[in-house]
Amino acid sequence: MNTDLQKTLDELGGVVHQFKQTVDQRFDKLEKGEGIADLEEKLDKMNDAIDGFEDMKKSIETIEAKGNRIKNLQDDQAVSEHKSAFSKFMRKGVEDGLAELQTKAISVGVDADGGFAVPEDLDTAIGMIEQESSPMRSICGQRTVSNEQYKKLFGIGGASSGWVGETAARAETNSPQLAEIVPSFGEIYANPAATQKSLDDTFFNVEDWLSEEVGREFAEKENLSFTTGNGTNQPTGILSATMATTVDASHTFGQIQYRLSGTDSSLGATDATAVDNLIDLTYDLRPGYRNNARFVLGRDVLRAIRKLRDTNGDLIWNAGLQNAEPASILGYQFTENEDMPTIAAESNSLMFGNFNRAYVVYDVVGTRVLRDPFTNKPYVHFYTTKRVGGIVNDSLAVKVLRFGNGV
Numbered sequence: 001m002n003t004d005l006q007k008t009l010d011e012l013g014g015v016v017h018q019f020k021q022t023v024d025q026r027f028d029k030l031e032k033g034e035g036i037a038d039l040e041e042k043l044d045k046m047n048d049a050i051d052g053f054e055d056m057k058k059s060i061e062t063i064e065a066k067g068n069r070i071k072n073l074q075d076d077q078a079v080s081e082h083k084s085a086f087s088k089f090m091r092k093g094v095e096d097g098l099a100e101l102q103t104k105a106i107s108v109g110v111d112a113d114g115g116f117a118v119p120e121d122l123d124t125a126i127g128m129i130e131q132e133s134s135p136m137r138s139i140c141g142q143r144t145v146s147n148e149q150y151k152k153l154f155g156i157g158g159a160s161s162g163w164v165g166e167t168a169a170r171a172e173t174n175s176p177q178l179a180e181i182v183p184s185f186g187e188i189y190a191n192p193a194a195t196q197k198s199l200d201d202t203f204f205n206v207e208d209w210l211s212e213e214v215g216r217e218f219a220e221k222e223n224l225s226f227t228t229g230n231g232t233n234q235p236t237g238i239l240s241a242t243m244a245t246t247v248d249a250s251h252t253f254g255q256i257q258y259r260l261s262g263t264d265s266s267l268g269a270t271d272a273t274a275v276d277n278l279i280d281l282t283y284d285l286r287p288g289y290r291n292n293a294r295f296v297l298g299r300d301v302l303r304a305i306r307k308l309r310d311t312n313g314d315l316i317w318n319a320g321l322q323n324a325e326p327a328s329i330l331g332y333q334f335t336e337n338e339d340m341p342t343i344a345a346e347s348n349s350l351m352f353g354n355f356n357r358a359y360v361v362y363d364v365v366g367t368r369v370l371r372d373p374f375t376n377k378p379y380v381h382f383y384t385t386k387r388v389g390g391i392v393n394d395s396l397a398v399k400v401l402r403f404g405n406g407v
Contacts, residue, residue, distance in 0.1 A: 005060045009321055012053040016319045019046045023307050023315065027271075047303045050319070054327070083119040090206045090382070091199045093371055115370035115383070122207050123367050129215025135337040136226035136238075137219065139294065141360040141393060148185040148387060150362060153178045154253075154394070179253045183362045183389035186225070186234035190217035193379040210369075214384045226361060226390050227339040235390030238359045238398065239341070239348050248286065248396055256392070257284060258400040264345035265403070267304055275308050275316060277401060278330060281352050284399045289354040295334035296351040300343050302336060305329055346404040353398030362389035 026039045088094040098116055118126070131138055143150075192213035198204050222235075229237035243258045251257070261267055261277055268274030285293055297305075306317045320327035328334065332352070341347040364387035372381040392398075 005057065008053055008056050008060060012050065012057065012319060013321045015046060015049045015053065016321070019043065019050065019306070020315055022046065023309065024313070026307070027309065027313075030271075043307060044303075047306060050306070051299065051303075054319075079120060083121065086116065086119050086122075087206070089116060089371065090210070090369075093373060115368040115385070117366045117368055118210075118384075122211055125207070125211035126215045126218070126367060127363075129211060130219045130222065133216050133219035134223040134226070135296070135335045135339075136223050136355075136359070137361055139296070139335055139355040140226065140358070140390075141356045142363065143360055144363050144365055145389075146365055148364060148389065150183060150389070152181040152393075154181050181391055181393060183360070183391040184229070184231035184234065184236040185362070185364070185387055185389035186232075187385050187387050188218055188221055188234075189383065189385045190214045191381050191383050192217070193376060193381045195378050196373065196380055197378070199380060210382060210384070214367075214382075218386070222361075222388060223337070224339045225388075226359065227337060228341070229390070235361070235388060236392070237390070238351070238355075238392055239400070241392045241395060243348070243400060243402075247284075251396060254392060254395050256395045256398060256400055258348065258402045259284060260406050261401055261403045262405050263403070264405070265343060267301070267308070267350075267401070267403075271308055274304075275310060278305070278308075278316070281350075281399055281401050282330060282332065285353060286396065289357065289397045291354075292356060293352060293354045294332055295329050296337050296340065296353075296355070297334060298338060298340040298342055298349060299336060301340070301349050302334070304343075343403050346402060348400045348402050350401040350403075351398055352401070355398065357394045358392065358397035360391065360393040362391075364388070 022039055022042055026036050026043070029036050029039065082098075085094075085096075085098045089098055095116075117123075190213065192210065194204075194206070194209065199206060225234045225237055227237045228239050229235045230240055231237075238256075242252075242255045244252070244255050245259070246252065246255065246257060248257070259277065259281055262269050262273060266274060268277045282290065282293070302317075306315065308316050310316050316330050318328045318331075326333045340351075341349050343349050367384065367386040370383040370385075372383055375381060
């Protein structure tokens with residue numbers, strides 16, 4: 001194991017131990033009816049420390065993952081020539097023959113608004129950074145499509161079946177009921193800039209620079225849309241779906257079930273109720289979805305969950321210290337998503353589900369770059385765009401805890 005990672009885990013383990021002791025003291029005082037303001041302040045400081053160590057842990061793991069990336073791309077002549085020509089375009093603005101080469105290499109032409117499609121390995125590098133930097137993209141389903149006219153039919157039941165003997169007559173079965181899923185698409189852009197002097201430097205890796213700059217900018221904007229996007233010139237976010245307290249048996253297609261916490265400001269009216277709400281939320285999800293399910297939450301919700309204990313007096317949050325295992329809540333992994341709504345009256349601040357089935361991201365093939373050396377001299381801007389869509393795919397695969405009592 002990386003020595004920096006081991007050191008971080010050891011330090012995190014020490015803080016977690018102190019944190020649990022303080023949580024136990026808090027419960028003892030609550031049972032005696034004593035004040036806990038001093039302990040809450042202490043826990044807040046410890047939560048800050050835990051957040052810091054967990055961020056450090058994620059950073060180290062991300063760096064290791066980046067170092068272990070494997071590019072398995074076809075190294076044929078067309079791809080190689082396109083990559084070389086695109087590098088000249090990036091550094092010097094030379095466009096000679098680039099349009100024809102990109103058509104041969106990736107079967108796309110020049111955009112009507114100008115710009116050229118990036119080579120496959122650069123597109124892959126941008127996608128990897130998006131995957132690492134966007135919590136939603138990292139856990140949701142993903143599809144690559146050729147255009148924005150993509151539609152999908154989803155079976156919602158209605159087909160009948162039965163058992164018959166080998167030679168018995170088969171009665172005609174009912175036709176299955178199908179619903180249409182239509183993703184909402186939008187164009188996302190980034191416009192990083194570099195000086196011409198840096199581009200002339202042969203030691204400056206312009207492809208790596210562009211992939212880092214664009215990938216992280218795309219990831220930030222995408223994640224917000226995948227979470228709460230309104231579907232207008234952008235993906236429709238998972239929390240923008242219609243929601244109701246309706247259980248699966250009475251489920252309306254496309255509607256997500258939510259459960260109320262009972263109070264606007266916390267996971268439950270009491271700590272015990274809060275734990276029950278979380279447990280009930282996991283069991284609202286069908287067993288077939290629970291196998292690969294996880295919680296998705298913001299940092300404020302995570303900090304509140306860390307203080308909760310089960311009936312045995314153990315924290316329901318596990319820091320994941322053994323062999324660098326993932327942290328968990330009630331035995332399920334969780335994803336921290338800063339674009340989740342913060343705790344407020346009637347806020348949908350916690351989700352639990354199988355997100356690979358619940359939500360799908362649609363990438364239209366071809367990330368494009370328009371080189372602009374004129375607008376902001378001596379900087380050269382690289383106006384980079386791609387088309388991205390997203391939509392709830394299976395609304396039964398996710399449940400929401402709403403912070404409120406419905407009033």
